[in-house]
Amino acid sequence: MPYKPSEDSYLTLEVVEELGGADICVDVGTGSCIIAEKLATKCRETVATDIDIEACKTCNWTIDVVCSDVGRAVRRADVAVFNMPYLPPEEPIDVSIHDAGVVSRFLRWISITRPRAVIATFSSLGRADFILEALRAQCVIVKVAKLHLFFETIYSVIAKC
DSSP states (O other), X not given: OXXXXXXXXXXXXXXXXXOOOEEEEEEETOTTSHHHHHHTTTEEEEEEEESOHHHHTTSOTTSEEEEOSTTTTOOOOSEEEEEOOOBOOOSSOOTTTBXXXXXXXXXXXXXHHOXXXXXXXXXXXSOHHHHHHXXXXXXXXXXXXXXXXXXXXXXXXXXXX
16 A cells, blocks of 8 residues: 655655755655655656555556666655655554664665755654664765654655765
């Protein structure tokens, strides 16, 4: 089932709005495709990826969609955007909200594809310190947007690589 937009999605959209133009932008784990649709207004080419076939079907025909784990089917990206699942795994696992290793796979993927910029959105309920340190090891963090909610803080980070 595709991830429905929530506060984290809207924070990501705000951060994407600050993005200048780019050649190839990839929305990893597109869910409802709203991030990919925003990227399409800023990028020459936009690719949305998701492991969920139903999520892949949500994108309109102007967005190139690849059903794959993380961005494994994408070799190059100037900008990579990922609104990460952040809840610890529990049964039954819903990959749109539970981190079943996808965060680590994304971090490995950006080390291979070396995008010019990464926008990563994640929660204090997940492994926020791990994600920040892993991004700092590969990139320079230039902005951290925060949204404080009752039980968590949502972060959306822009990193230049």
